[in-house]
Amino acid sequence: MFNKKYTLPVLLTFLMTAGAAQGQYIIKQADTEAALYNYAKAIPLYEKAYSRKPTANAARGLADSYRKMNNYQQADAWYEKLLAMPDHTAADEVHYAQILISNGKHAAARTILDAYLLKMPGDKVAENLRQGCDSTIQWQSVSPVGGDFENLQYLNSEWSDWSTAFNSGRIVFASDRPYDSLRHNPIFNTSNIKKKYYGWTGNSYLHLYEGVAEDSNSTRLLPRTINGDYHSANASYTADGQKVYYAITDLKKKGHTFLGREGTYTLHVEIMEQAWDTARNTWKQASPFPYNGIFNYAVGDPWISPDGKTLYFVADYGEKGLGGTDIYYSRRDDNGQWLEPVNMGPEINTSGNERTPVFDKEGTFYFATDGRPGIGGLDIFKAVKQQDHWTCRNMGLPMNSAQDDLGPAPDNTTLYFSSNRPGGKGSDDIYRFTPYRVLLFNLYGTIVDRKTGKPLHDAAIKLVHKETGASANTLTAADGTYHFRLDSLSSYDLNVTKAGYDTASGLNVTTRGLTTSANLRQDASLGTPELITGTGTPDLVNTFKLQNIYFDLAKWDIKPTSLPELNRLVTILNNNRGWKVEIATHTDARSSESYNMKLSQKRAESIVSYLISKGIARERLVAKGYGESRLINRCADGVSCSEEEHQANRRTEFTILER
Template sequence: MKFVKPFNSSIYLFLIVITGMLSGCNYDARLFKKAKQNFELGEYEWTIREVKPLAQRYYRAKETNYFVAESYRLSNRIQYATPYYLIAKEKGYDDKNINLHLAYAAKANGKYADARKYLKEFIDSKPSRELVVKAEIELENLPAVEEYSKKPSPVKIQGLVGNTNQAEFGPIKIGDELILTSSKKPLIYKNNGLPFLGLYKARLKSPGEIEKLELFSANLLDANANEGTPAFSKDGNTMVFARGNSGKSKDPSPDVDLYISTKRDGNWSTPERLAISDSIGWDGSPAFSRDGKTLYFASNRRGGKGGLDLYRAPMDNSGRFGRPINLGSTINTRGNELFPYVSEDGKLYFSSDGHPSLGGLDMFVASRSGDDIQIEHLGIPINSVGDDFGLFLSDVSQGYFSSNRVGGKGDDDIYYFESTGAEDRWWSNEIMISESGEPAKVALYHLRTQIVNARNKPIANVKVGVKRNGEIQPVQFSDAEGYIDMMDLNPADQISFNASKEKYLTKRSEFLMDGREIPKQLLKKELTDTTFDHTITLNQAEVGEELGALFDVNPIYYDLDKSNIRPDAAAELDKIVQVLKDNPDISIELGSHTDARASASYNLKLSQRRAESAVKYIIEHGIEASRIKAKGYGETQLINGCSDGVDCSEEAHQENRRTEFKITDLND
């Protein structure tokens, strides 16, 4: 009989416990790794769900708590982030900006003394100059914020009956219906864990109650994207709205653009992306002026004052939009300004977290008196420590707005408000004018335009067509020194020139006053006279010359192994179309290239497809096929060192996937 070792129950239990602990550790490690991946993809709600249990168990406490806090902040819920930031800070997480985040979280909860303490600690830590300025502005704003928290607004408000536990915001009243944005689509947006946003409508039972929400239009529905904040033209037949945040990119914020749709026979057309949208930025919350000739919207495109800025774009009689113009530093700040709304009396309402605000976004009104713009906070209860935005006035006594304040039914809710009868309501027709008693300081602006050749020598008798803010001005001819008449300018002017002369290439040029106005606080004299010089260079055409050297035209680029025309490429091809229309005597070659990946023979064919795709686009926009040649060069003309076998970044490979343009014939 074989010897059998006696059973030891203590050892058995010990092994079970150890095995369970090891299994749990492995599970936590896998969950933490997956959460980090979700965080990097911008899937913040998924990150919170996965990391919060780990943080509660103090698994890698400083990291898990930090990821929870950051996920709340980056998904616009910073008011919930405080306890997690505090633990991450206590455990020594290496982020010098934690005190700044804690300050914003405290402010979002109405704890202004805590916000002041964290801001001072942050400034004392000697961060970058840019962040110091940001924190100092917040610190300077706090006394005004505390005053605003005591400022009553002459309204009474109520949550709209019909709000759901999802998000509803951005209301617009048309007839007896409310058009709004709601998170009711079947698919989930992983950034915040809510269904994707869409456009919906509901009949009003009363001013403060709606019936069941219905889809606004099936033609405007993209199930895998957020859509919302519509703006309607004066006749109601044109609509601009925002679409994006598909969740397909690692950073969920940049892919938001403006789209336009028109109503024909009672149906809305398939939306088309507006050319004024920035291909790498966030463009949203559009609003038309009362006459329908100007579109206002928010954007974080380059050249702004801070985060999201407010812009305006003029619309001509054919429905085309001009170049967007920043509304300037009186309205725009280093923070975010969005959700513009223009009332019947021409006042601009908007939301901002850069002007002194109670917590997140607060609502403000901008009124103009001459060249002066006054900004007024709308007070409480219409503003709160939450995000307050999306104002719409039904008439002089009532309206709607949106908020995620405490006590709501869902994520964002719509609120109805009406006047309490006070005469000093902020939507009255009176414009507040400050009376400092000091002499007004005025700046006068002028534009001096000269036409020169490639050697910077003046050209006489050049025919110059001029448009001012879209309106055609009298044609001018340059004098012996190449100058046309000097123009007096207004702060928001947009001037377009079209200069032409025999034996020279016709050229278009623009001068914008946007960003050139001298801030009033910098004016030292009662009258400051400023003249801007603008030069237009005309070139004589030569075979082999690159168009990029003659006009404001950049190469166009392609995605890996693709030949389709991207939106950013279409914008450059539109410039080529205009150049060819302005200069009917030239023919050009579209030379296309690839990066070095794949075989040389395959790349040669791919580059030819790219060239032909660009040629097809130009022909479809009205240029004769005989004037354009498609030529593929494959990988034979790399513009950097990314040849076969060389390890390069995706950005470096992108530089090689291009199409360039050069003159091949002069048909004069």
């Protein structure tokens, strides 16, 4: 995984006289190995130093080394010892919280983060981790999506296996299992780099393999034209299979001479492109992506669009990014040249690390990140673009776990991904998940002006998932329309706001109980409280009409179509807690005066009862039925009027009695 950095720390023999450790402290030896990412060598040295003298430096060296090697159990034990020492640092506390989360100890991690944030308020990393602890408890209370979840036993090994891609019906992946390739014509013969040993993990370097999920005998190493002596991972192929992009590390000189100085530097991961030579039936010589920076920054995790015209990748371009590794894309122009990379922006990238970008056939974007609240470590998210804006959602259980989950690879309805969760065959394993039944739900609607019926553009629509609390946002188009994709077995709250209009809130949308894919619809109309100008009202300024409040003939039960407007009134009253209001209902002049008076009183009382059920205090509400005593037009008894004119008299109002 990327926290194994794919780096090659080059240490030349010119360091040997200065760094042979003769007469130096063991802790300095350990620090030197750790600085070169040789954690497998650093750990026994730190252990020896700690046994001689238990210091915070030694404990931190062990805790950090185990953390970077993804040995969470050992890291947990050493961070616990470190935090018991008075000279531990604030960074140690955050790292300990991260390890506790990776070990599924979210409550303990939250305690550490609460204490840390009291000392370091506003720390975004710590705030995300704490929010992730809270949301994990919520996610765990919701049943995970049902489906076939399996470890690909035939591909995985006892080592690290991950970074899934597909080519010609075969699965291509990276693994640090032992390999038999030999290194020829070394660039340096004075380097301490071992051709079969990666000091960070103590295993072999990552190499690319291919195989079939159900046949362990099918796995084979990709050719030497792709696999070099050091890291090769993250393959991605064009749809026609004629080009492949992948990440590598390799030895390269930095400058022309090393005489007279210590030649220590880091070689970062870079992206290579290779084309298939049909005539020779082999891959051509690889060419580097022009925006690599092997001596300065890491560039990796490539994903090429099926047509080969857009390359998505992650890079740590320093101050150009938002922090850690960000996701970028580069387009190929008509001359075949790659254009300046574009950062995907804060709707995707965070101050943390974004990893492994990929699109499915429908245009849904998948990636991994540790910069958003999640279940633990790297979590897999999916993002949908609507009206030039991305909406991201954590994929939850079972795709994510308390450990690192990354490398999503969609294949029709199946999602392949990699995880180092407990219970696997090795360090990192490849998994796949296929939902039992894929149901597709879309929500459409139109937002209009309540008075004119004209569509409202740029109205803000917020969709909140009731079970997870996740939200999605969009704006209406010029014709007042909007669209969301919905999950199955889910319920949502829909809220609509626009400057100068009242809010439409509490609109309910659900896919529960639906057994087939469907397009759902939820329209809404926005308006401002309408001033009533009828005669006989003592305080016209304080009386407002409620729209769309309907009752069946001779009944006073509240109809479902009236709830959005009544919920709007609930919001108004909650926002103005000093108000005491009268709820008044009116009838037209048909039927007797006494009947209309009794009917309108019962209807007013029904509305007041509903408001009380929504938490509005009874003493703030007065129910008043006026029957036909306050007509607002000419339609009295015996006057011939249209149905529309009678409808104008059948109204519900609220009057502010006290402010």
